[in-house]
Amino acid sequence: MKYLLLICGDESAAAHADDGCGGWDVEMVRRGVLQGGAGLHPPADATTVRVREDAVLLTDGPFAETREQVGGFCIVECADLDEAVEVASKHPAATYGSIEVRPIRTP
């Protein structure tokens, strides 16, 4: 099964933006788990797009102002949720932020 790991943290997590993930990615590629992912610039740099009645509406910033912000994401292929949880718990961001494990829909 494929899962999206949403790596989240409050503003203080921004201090970790350049930390890398301490070899987690190398290990997960070796295990055949990690299929892709990236770190993100802060939500302040985001632009939100909506189309209403044919007009393209832009908003500065993320679509939801919350304390927890998405700082990065990974796509992992795991046997089941137990493995996905184990994989997520090994990511260094889990120790200061939080990681949302979302199953990806299969067509």
Next chain:
Amino acid sequence: MNAAVEAAIGEAFRLEWGRIVATLIRVTGDWDLAEECVQEAFAAAWERWPRDGVPDRPGAWLTTTARHRAIDRLRREAVGAAKLQEMAEQAEESRAEPDDRLRLMFTCCHPALAVESQVALTLRTLAGLTTAEIARAFLVGEPAMAKRLVRVKQKIRNAGIPYRVPPAHLLPERVPAVLAVLYLLFTEGYAATAGVDLVRQDLSAEAIRLVRMLVALMPDEPEAVGLLALMLFHDARRAARLDAAGDLVTLEEQDRSRWDTGQIGEGVDLLDAALRRGRPGRYQVQAAIAACHVTVADAADTDWAQIAALYGQLVRLVPSPVVELNRAVAVGMAAGPAAGLALVDALDAAGSLAGHHLLPATRADLLRRLGRHAGAAAAYRAALALAPTDTERRYLTRRMGELGCPPGDPPFVVRTTDPTEEDT
């Protein structure tokens, strides 16, 4: 309907429902289909057993019938083809899988599911309670409970929660989750008093039945045995816990002749066996504390020093201010109210029980025993202002009214062994 047949079906339901559902979930991978097919198998039993007689092995008859229903259903759906093949292959080996119920129990109690969903799903799939019964027991509407059950099964499927007994390295974190759900189930029923709550009282019996099942399936897990002993000790006092008006009777004031001595004896044997394994845990220690209370014929003979020591051990296993408070009560009984009061003061200073009525209630009892009636009255008033239920308020008011009694009358304590209070 012949009474013997009716009894046979009832017995088969109690013994076999969870086992057959667990097996059908494994072979079909579909929780709803599994439940429906087992339900249909029991409906078939109602129809056929009165006519054809009760089969020699009711469980096998029901399993085969449920399995055939599943095959019929899958045959009608195109997507079922691959599953059918798998079922055919598993047909023989499935009989040799004794631990499907354990698989089901661990999956229902997966920590990725909300606790209330874990409890509801356990009751539905393992214990065979209907959605309406579970809804009544948890005081929510049936549609809300139905929705909760649909959602939790959907999450299991969509999130890829595995249907298995976790591998050994995960057991230390997963067994406590199962025990916690069963204990919660028990306390939900145990805290119930009367009236509508009668439905809830059945939850305690279900919890005991499920823990017995767990103990049979995991005989080497001393905490499961400890939990069973703990439940038996508490449950043994059921008949004596309420007075005629439905008010709680404190442990000290309960009529001990109404305690179930058979159940207490069984609990003692279980606890001894568990403790001999030398791997103590919170439930074994809680059971040991409960044993100190239920194995003496007269409240005055209670070994409070032993209880205080056990609470000391429990605080190390489960750091919790409520457990600390219970330890203070026990110390107050073992070493005198002044020693207990010192611990209560320390807890008060730490502030972790601010807003909890048990802290001033305990202080009031200790001050009263020290003869400091003005301070006791003030503490009772503080406790009354915080008490969450009428029962508690009536109890505290009664205690306050007794302040005029001469010092030296029998001491009393807050209800130290009601599970709902130990676990907050």
